[in-house]
Amino acid sequence: xLIIPTLDLAGGRAVHARAGDRSRYQPVExxxxxxxxxxxxxxxxxxxxxxxxxxYVADLDAITAGSPQRALLQRLADxxxxxxAGLVVDAGVSDPTSARWxxxxxxxxxxxxxxxxxxxxxxxxITETMGDERVVFSLDLRDGVPIRHPTLSVAPGTAPVELAxxxxxxxxxxxxxxDAARVGTGRGVDLSLVAQLRERLPEVVLWAGGGVRSGRxxxxxxxxxxxxxxxxxxxxxxxxxxxSSIR
Numbered sequence: 001x002l003i004i005p006t007l008d009l010a011g012g013r014a015v016h017a018r019a020g021d022r023s024r025y026q027p028v029e030x031x032x033x034x035x036x037x038x039x040x041x042x043x044x045x046x047x048x049x050x051x052x053x054x055x056y057v058a059d060l061d062a063i064t065a066g067s068p069q070r071a072l073l074q075r076l077a078d079x080x081x082x083x084x085a086g087l088v089v090d091a092g093v094s095d096p097t098s099a100r101w102x103x104x105x106x107x108x109x110x111x112x113x114x115x116x117x118x119x120x121x122x123x124x125x126i127t128e129t130m131g132d133e134r135v136v137f138s139l140d141l142r143d144g145v146p147i148r149h150p151t152l153s154v155a156p157g158t159a160p161v162e163l164a165x166x167x168x169x170x171x172x173x174x175x176x177x178x179d180a181a182r183v184g185t186g187r188g189v190d191l192s193l194v195a196q197l198r199e200r201l202p203e204v205v206l207w208a209g210g211g212v213r214s215g216r217x218x219x220x221x222x223x224x225x226x227x228x229x230x231x232x233x234x235x236x237x238x239x240x241x242x243x244s245s246i247r
Contacts, residue, residue, distance in 0.1 A: 001218050002054065002228035004088070005047040005235055006209065007040055007076070009069055010060040011203060014040035017232060020183035023059060030236035044076050044083035047235075054086045056111075056176075056230050062091035063116060077106020082105065088136060092116045094149075096129040111176065114137040117145045120154075120166050127171035136160070136174045136207070137167040143181040144190065160166075161196050164204075174205040176230065182211030182234045189217065191224050198225035214239055 008017045008025065015025035015038070027038025032050070036042035047055055057076065062068035068091045071180050076082035090111035093099045099110045112123055112135060127135050139160055140147040146160055154163065164175055177197060180191060186198040189208045197206055208221055209230025218240070 001217070001222040001226070003235075003240070004054045004209075004228050004230045005050075005052050006230050006232040007044060007047075007055060007057045008060060008232070009040055009057065010071060012040075012069060012072055013038040013139065014043050015060070016184060016236070017058075017180075019181055023088075024063065025060075028236060031238045032235065040072065041075060041082045042076075048079075048083055049233075052086075054088060054108075054228070055083045056189070057087055057089045057091075057107075057200045058111075059091040063090070063113070066092060067218050068076040068092070068148065072148065073102075073105045075218065077178040090138060091240055094118050095122055096126050099130050103130070103162065109134050109239065111136045111138050112172075114140040114149075114152075114163060116149055117140040118149055118151045118168050120152075123167060124170035129152075131152050135172060136176050137164075137170075138165070138176045138178050139164055141177075141179040144193070160193060161200050163196055164201060168201055168204060172204070174207065175201070176207040176209065178208075178230065183209070185211055186213045187211040188213055189209050189221060189229075191220055194221065194226060204215065205213070212240075 012036050014028045016028045029037045032046035033042045059069050085096045087107045088109045089102050089107040089114050093110050094111050094116050100111045187213045206226050207228040212229050212231045212234055
């Protein structure tokens with residue numbers, strides 16, 4: 001089980017995501033870097049010291065307002081200043097051009113989120129242009145309900161598993177299951193949905209995040225067929241041991 005720490009960025013700060021209510025996110029106070037609350041570079045370096053090789057970055061400015069934090073993303077990709085190689089970045093990518101500049105800023109992989117995807121044809125074009133190994137599709141949910149961009153043309157009530165199948169047909173080989181309502185709450189990941197995804201898409205590399213609480217949750221996700229868990233709060237509080245101790 002690969003543990004992928006998370007960095008949520010808003011206004012140049014690392015914020016603590018809780019239950020998907022972005023208006024109430026506050027600067028992160030982490031046991032990993034107590035003397036630098038909200039400092040994204042200090043937190044990124046702390047993740048690297050734990051032995052983490054991959055870091056999930058959500059640029060909330062880009063996702064919500066289309067204003068990417070380019071300079072900060074570049075610094076995070078610098079091994080001397082931030083995390084270095086291994087950044088997986090969600091910055092509202094919706095076409096090949098935006099995917100390319102994310103990689104040019106230093107990201108190893110780009111995330112295409114359901115929240116900002118305008119068409120599955122666009123996802124297919126991004127995957128073809130960038131290569132499937134550089135693309136992660138984020139199946140964005142809120143309490144199990146898909147968070148869809150208003151222009152995304154799919155039938156009302158399309159189930160999360162069906163949306164994941166559409167992403168697979170678009171060439172995606174890695175899918176992140178991310179329920180915003182569970183993030184930072186300690187509710188745990190929806191294992192039943194993980195099982196459905198694993199059964200319907202056995203060939204896909206499956207990641208999951210939102211509500212991971214403990215090593216027991218990691219064991220359950222691994223048993224359910226997840227290759228990686230995206231974790232934030234449980235690392236900040238020390239509920240999960242450092243990556244180097246449990247990989």
